[in-house]
Every structure is written in structure tokens, then in C-alpha cells.
Amino acid sequence: MRKNLHRRGRPPFGKAYSFAIITFALFLLSWIGQFVTQLIEVSNNAEEHGQVFTWADFVPQFLSATFENWQSEFLQLVWQAMGLAMLFYWGSSQSREGDDRLEAKVDALLRERGIDVEAIDAAIVDDVSGRSKDRDPAAESTR
Structure with missing residues (x-):
């Protein structure tokens, strides 16, 4: 046990x-x-x-x-x-507000390169919940 x-x-x-x-x-x-x-x-x-x-x-x-x-x-x-x-x-500037700002920057960079941010987010949620193990978010975002 x-x-x-x-x-x-x-x-x-x-x-x-x-x-x-x-x-x-x-x-x-x-x-x-x-x-x-x-x-x-x-x-x-x-x-x-x-x-x-x-x-x-x-x-x-x-x-x-x-x-x-x-x-x-x-x-x-x-x-x-x-x-x-x-x-x-x-919520000081060193706490979660900084994480939100960093995530917004990463999302902006991904959109600038033509990568679908929502598809990546959905794939991450699926991976965390264990629904999909074979999906590649980067490959799906370029389709």
C-alpha cells in the first residue's frame, strides 16, 4: 500500500x-x-x-x-x-501580476510568429487532464 x-x-x-x-x-x-x-x-x-x-x-x-x-x-x-x-x-509586483505579464508577452510573441495560442492552451489542458498524449500543440498550430 x-x-x-x-x-x-x-x-x-x-x-x-x-x-x-x-x-x-x-x-x-x-x-x-x-x-x-x-x-x-x-x-x-x-x-x-x-x-x-x-x-x-x-x-x-x-x-x-x-x-x-x-x-x-x-x-x-x-x-x-x-x-x-x-x-x-x-498582489505586489513580484507576485502573480508578474506571471500574468510574462504570459502575455509569450502569447504576443507566439501570435507574432503565426502560432495559435488557443490551440496550445487547449493541448496543455488536455495533457494535464490526461485526455491526449499524442497531440503536439506546435504541429497543430501550424496546420
């Missing part, structure tokens, strides 16, 4: 979520790195002042540093992602 799902266009889990897996792994490695370096720093600092290292002192400092990093980095990232999504949704 699992192979059947792959044939329907669903990639395997590792391929479908590889970006998320790699991002999570990098996050985990950096967080562990922060933990170790901060643990060494707090331990050395306590030793310099003649105090004993305690986890009760370390954990709040570690969590505070973690949340400060998350606040500065993730708020910036969220703003960039949400801002781009809003601009794309509202």
Missing part, C-alpha cells in the same frame, strides 16, 4: 520533509552547542568566584538566553515570512 501512495504523487516521508528534518537537526545541534558552551561558562564563572556550580542557577540562565535568542531571531524571521506572504497575497 505504501508504494501505491508514492505512485499517486506523494513522495516518501524523508524526501517530503527533508527540509524540515535538516532544519530541526541544525536547530538541535545549535541548541546543544549553546547548552554546552553556556554550561562551561557558568561553571568556570562559579569556580572563579569560589562558588559551587548548581543546576538551579544554571537552568534559568540557559532558558533566559534561549528565549532572548528566539525572541530576536524568530520575531525577525516571522515578520519576514509573514510580510512576504501578505505582499504576495495582496
Whole structure:
């Protein structure tokens, strides 16, 4: 049954979520790195002042540093992602309006060369829907 799902266009889990897996792994490695370096720093600092290292002192400092990093980095990232999504949704010049303009240019070039744009569009729709596999839109447009 699992192979059947792959044939329907669903990639395997590792391929479908590889970006998320790699991002999570990098996050985990950096967080562990922060933990170790901060643990060494707090331990050395306590030793310099003649105090004993305690986890009760370390954990709040570690969590505070973690949340400060998350606040500065993730708020910036969220703003960039949400801002781009809003601009794309509202139709900025870099979103779908640019695609429409590009398509109009291609259609104009095709018409200039005497190629039937509507026949090509119909053939593409047929190909996507699976109706015709042997049609060549370029050959039909020159008939």
C-alpha cells in the first residue's frame, strides 16, 4: 500500500520533509552547542568566584538566553515570512501580476510568429487532464 501512495504523487516521508528534518537537526545541534558552551561558562564563572556550580542557577540562565535568542531571531524571521506572504497575497509586483505579464508577452510573441495560442492552451489542458498524449500543440498550430 505504501508504494501505491508514492505512485499517486506523494513522495516518501524523508524526501517530503527533508527540509524540515535538516532544519530541526541544525536547530538541535545549535541548541546543544549553546547548552554546552553556556554550561562551561557558568561553571568556570562559579569556580572563579569560589562558588559551587548548581543546576538551579544554571537552568534559568540557559532558558533566559534561549528565549532572548528566539525572541530576536524568530520575531525577525516571522515578520519576514509573514510580510512576504501578505505582499504576495495582496498582489505586489513580484507576485502573480508578474506571471500574468510574462504570459502575455509569450502569447504576443507566439501570435507574432503565426502560432495559435488557443490551440496550445487547449493541448496543455488536455495533457494535464490526461485526455491526449499524442497531440503536439506546435504541429497543430501550424496546420
